[in-house]
Structure formats: structure tokens, C-alpha cells
Amino acid sequence: MESGSGPVQQSQKDWLEIRRASGVRGRELSELAAWLYDDADRAPGGHVLAGPGWLSGEPVELDQVRLVWSGSREPAPEHGPRDHVLPLTDRGDRYFGYSRAVRDLVRPRLLENRLSYRLLDVSRDDGLSLTFATTTFFEVFDVKQAVAHEFKAAWARSGRSVPDWADLPLRAAIGDPFDPRNLLMSPGISTLTIRRSRTGDHRFVLHERDGGKVADGGGLCHVMPAGEFQPSSVHPVDIRDDFSLWRNIMREFSEEFLGNPEHDGAASTSIDYTDDEPFRSFGEARANGEFRLWHYGLVLEPLELGAIQLTVAVVEDSAFDRLFANMVTANDEGHVVGANGRVDIPFTGEAIERLNPRLSASALTLLRLAWRDRRLLLG
Numbered sequence: 501m502e503s504g505s506g507p508v509q510q511s512q513k514d515w516l517e518i519r520r521a522s523g524v525r526g527r528e529l530s531e532l533a534a535w536l537y538d539d540a541d542r543a544p545g546g547h548v549l550a551g552p553g554w555l556s557g558e559p560v561e562l563d564q565v566r567l568v569w570s571g572s573r574e575p576a577p578e579h580g581p582r583d584h585v586l587p588l589t590d591r592g593d594r595y596f597g598y599s600r601a602v603r604d605l606v607r608p609r610l611l612e613n614r615l616s617y618r619l620l621d622v623s624r625d626d627g628l629s630l631t632f633a634t635t636t637f638f639e640v641f642d643v644k645q646a647v648a649h650e651f652k653a654a655w656a657r658s659g660r661s662v663p664d665w666a667d668l669p670l671r672a673a674i675g676d677p678f679d680p681r682n683l684l685m686s687p688g689i690s691t692l693t694i695r696r697s698r699t700g701d702h703r704f705v706l707h708e709r710d711g712g713k714v715a716d717g718g719g720l721c722h723v724m725p726a727g728e729f730q731p732s733s734v735h736p737v738d739i740r741d742d743f744s745l746w747r748n749i750m751r752e753f754s755e756e757f758l759g760n761p762e763h764d765g766a767a768s769t770s771i772d773y774t775d776d777e778p779f780r781s782f783g784e785a786r787a788n789g790e791f792r793l794w795h796y797g798l799v800l801e802p803l804e805l806g807a808i809q810l811t812v813a814v815v816e817d818s819a820f821d822r823l824f825a826n827m828v829t830a831n832d833e834g835h836v837v838g839a840n841g842r843v844d845i846p847f848t849g850e851a852i853e854r855l856n857p858r859l860s861a862s863a864l865t866l867l868r869l870a871w872r873d874r875r876l877l878l879g
Contacts, residue, residue, distance in 0.1 A: 508588045512605055515587035519606070521652045526720060530861045533651055533802035535662050536671075541678075545868055547861040548808075549800040551678025553624035558873055559812060560628065562745055562793035568631040569743060570620055576639055576684045579673040585649040598645040599638040610832055613638040616686040617729045617743065619807060622678075628797060630687075634739070637728060640686045644804035647671050651803060677805050687798055687807035690726040691749055692866050693757075694812065694847055695820045696878055703844035704867075706837040706855070707756070720860040721837055723867070725752035729809070732763040738770050746793065747773055749811065750782050759828035781823055790819035794877060796869055799862055810866045814877055847871075 521529060527547070534546060543550040586595040587605065595601040603611055618635035622628075650670050654663035665672050675682050693705045707724035731742035732751065742748065750773070754760045758778060763771060773779045785791035796810040815823070827843055829836050836843045845851055852867045859867070870877055 508590060508592055511588040515601070515649075516605060518653045518656065519649060521656075526857050527859070527861045527864075529648075529652060529655065530801060530803040532655065532662050534861075536665070536668075537677075537802070543799050543865055545865055548865050549677065549802055549805075550798070551622065551800075553628075553797075554622060554678065554799065555797040555810075556628065556795075558876060559794035559796050559869075562795050562811065564627055565745060565795045566627060566629040567743060567745070568621075568629060569740075570631050570633045572620070572633055574620065574633065576635070576643075577674075577682055579643075579670050582646050582670065585646045585653070585670070597638065598642045598649070602645070614728070614730050615734050615739070616640060617731075619680050619685040619687050621680060622798065628795070630798075632743070635684060635686055637686070637730070640684055640806075643684050644806045647674070648804045671805070674805065677800055683805060685807040686729060687809045688726065688728045689745065689748055689752070689809045689811055690723050690862055690866060691752070691811045691813050692723040692863075692870055693725070694814045694870070694877065695817055695844055696814050697817045702847040702874075702878060703842070704847045705757075705844050706863075707834055708837050708858075709834040720863075721855065721858045722860045722863045724836070725749070725756040727752040727755075732771055735770065741770065745795070745809070745811070746786075747771075747779075749793065749813070750779050753782065753813075754778055756831050756833070757824050757827050759826075759831055762832070778823065785815070785819045785823060788819075790816040791823075796866070799865060801860075801862055808862050810862065810869070812866070812870050812877055847874075 531547065534542060534549065537549055539546070541549050541551070543555055582598070583594055586598065587601055589595055599611070599613070602608065614637045616635050616637050617632040619630060620633055621631035623631070647670055650668055651663065654667035655661070657663070657667065677683050695703045697703070705724045706721050707726070708721045709719065727748070729748055731739045751763045755762050760778075771779065773783065782791060786793070792814045794812040794814070796812070798807055798809055800807055829838070829843060838844060845855070849871050852871055856864060
């Protein structure tokens with residue numbers, strides 16, 4: 501379909517320019533957005549936000565995190581009109597949702613609406629307990645991207661400085677960003693993978709997201725694997741059986757490390773995590789103590805107010821080399837960042853700080869936490 505009149509073309513052009521935020525260095529906008537919030541609302545380092553009880557003082561084993569299922573169907577919070585962050589369609593009316601505008605005007609290779617697990621509550625009464633129901637990827641994406649777009653536009657108008665709250669009506673309407681009643685959240689899982697060496701040469705895996713393939717986060721480096729917290733299909737059995745951090749992380753390893761097709765429900769049968777490969781091998785390695793998982797809690801990316809669970813996988817070198825013998829160097833979302841012909845990077849404080857400018861805010865936070873707690877994680 502050809503673009504319509506001049507106002508339509510200008511509206512779409514202006515929207516794309518704001519979305520791209522040309523000239524921004526790395527996570528600059530995320531760092532600026534963090535300044536809107538009090539010091540008490542920030543995680544260690546100040547790069548991301550964390551609500552009361554969201555982060556543990558030290559990582560806990562993955563199985564210590566309790567997932568609670570809720571059958572409630574609570575409506576998504578409303579934050580007022582979003583016309584100021586949406587362009588005109590080719591017909592001349594306003595786009596209804598941000599995801600539809602991205603699909604039509606940005607055309608990323610990967611943009612699919614999937615069922616996701618929706619966070620309803622975070623409790624520390626007896627360890628970390630997370631309560632979930634369901635939502636969809638686009639429902640959450642539309643909120644996150646609208647909030648980010650609003651900030652970018654206000655930042656541009658303010659001479660590329662931190663804007664006033666008066667210029668951020670959507671963000672202001674959310675109020676407390678740590679309250680799931682105020683903000684629709686589906687906390688994805690970002691996993692720092694460390695190859696534990698018997699000789700002490702521990703290494704980690706980093707991924708650079710391709711801006712031409714993904715709808716957001718392009719150009720920044722992030723820990724790997726990372727993905728949404730979602731079931732593998734909309735079938736009621738899968739929604740129930742996939743309500744597991746470990747199973748979600750395994751699927752991301754399968755997709756991002758081994759290049760397997762995304763487990764998106766296209767298959768005619770459910771995943772058999774006991775017998776299907778590579779899940780059987782992952783499970784055996786974990787049962788043998790060669791594949792250990794840790795959980796730090798949750799954080800919010802300040803620009804989008806997107807919730808993320810921070811986790812660490814420590815894999816013994818022999819198990820790593822066996823499980824990921826066919827590891828890919830590129831996948832549907834970007835490529836692996838390696839050093840000296842390898843697909844991993846030395847896990848050292850110096851390497852982390854050298855990579856600092858290229859890292860997403862949550863990746864930098866997770867790497868620094870893991871480096872701080874390296875004796876616990878690496879044993």
C-alpha cells in the first residue's frame with residue numbers, strides 16, 4: 501500500500517526518527533530515564549530499577565524461587581490516551597497499537613504475538629515468591645514501547661536532557677512502576693552463562709542483538725540466552741507444564757546456543773523434557789551437578805519499564821563442551837561476541853568493565869553482581 505497524503509508521510513517519518521533516536525550512544529537513554537527515580541529505587545550501580553524485595557542480597561538456587569499460578573483474569577491497567585506516541589496509518593487515522601505500527605513501518609524480522617506469563621505479585625514472606633497469570637507479548641510490548649517512545653520525544657524536545665515529568669503523562673500515570681496493578685509486566689529471563697574451568701580460566705557468553713532483526717534492543721550486547729517467559733504453545737497442557745523457569749531457560753539454550761527452531765507451538769506434539777533432546781542432556785547435566793542455575797530476582801529497565809529476571813547458569817567446562825559442541829555463532833536475533841576465535845569472553849572484572857559501553861543496562865548489572873559473587877557462583 502502506498503503512503504497517503506503529506507501529513508501521513510510526515511507523521512510516519514517523525515515517528516520513525518523519534519523511535520530511532522539517532523546519535524544516542526549505547527544505553528544513554530536508559531541511564532537518563534533512571535534519573536527520574538529516587539536512589540532507593542535503583543539496583544546496585546544505578547543502571548536499572550528494583551522494587552522493594554525484588555533483588556536478593558546474593559543469588560539463590562533457581563529451585564528456591566517459588567512460582568504461584570493464579571487463575572484470575574485481571575484487566576490490564578489503563579494509563580490514558582497514547583495518540584502522542586503513535587503515527588498515522590496510510591488511511592490517515594491513528595494507529596491503535598504500537599506493535600502494529602512497528603510491524604508496518606519498522607518491519608523487524610522477528611515480531612510475533614505469543615502468550616506470555618503475566619506477573620501479578622512479588623513476595624518475600626518466605627523466600628522469593630512470584631505469582632503469575634497470562635497476558636500476550638503485544639499487550640506488554642505496546643506499553644513498554646509507548647513509554648520509551650514518550651521519553652525519547654520529550655528528551656528530544658528538552659535539548660537531549662532528562663525531561664520533566666509533566667512531559668511524560670504515560671509514565672506519570674503508571675505511578676509506582678513496581679506495582680503490577682499499575683504496570684502490566686511479563687518479566688523475561690536473562691541468563692548469564694559462565695563456562696566454569698577446572699584451571700580457573702572461567703569464561704562467559706555475550707550476544708549482540710541485530711537492530712534489523714529484533715524490534716528493540718538492537719546494537720547492544722546482552723547476556724545469553726535471554727527471552728520472554730512464555731509457554732511453548734497456547735495449549736492448556738503446555739501453559740501448565742511450561743510454567744517453569746528451568747524449562748523456559750532450557751528452550752532458550754536450545755534456540756540461541758544450538759540454533760534449533762523456536763519452540764513456538766508449531767509442532768504437533770508437546771515437548772517431552774525428559775526424553776527429547778537437547779532437554780534430556782540438559783536435565784542430566786543438571787542432575788549431575790554440572791549445570792547449576794542461580795536467580796537474583798527482578799529489575800526494571802528504566803527506559804521501557806520492562807521487567808527482567810536475572811539468572812546465572814554455571815556450566816562445567818566438560819559439560820559445556822559436550823552440550824554446546826555445535827554452538828552457533830549467529831542466530832535469528834544477532835551474533836555471539838567472542839574473543840580470539842572463541843565464542844566466549846574471559847570472566848574477569850577487567851573484561852566486564854572494558855565491555856561496559858556496549859552492554860545493556862541489565863546485562864551490566866547482572867555481570868557486576870555475578871563478578872561480586874563469583875566465589876559463591878563458581879564454588
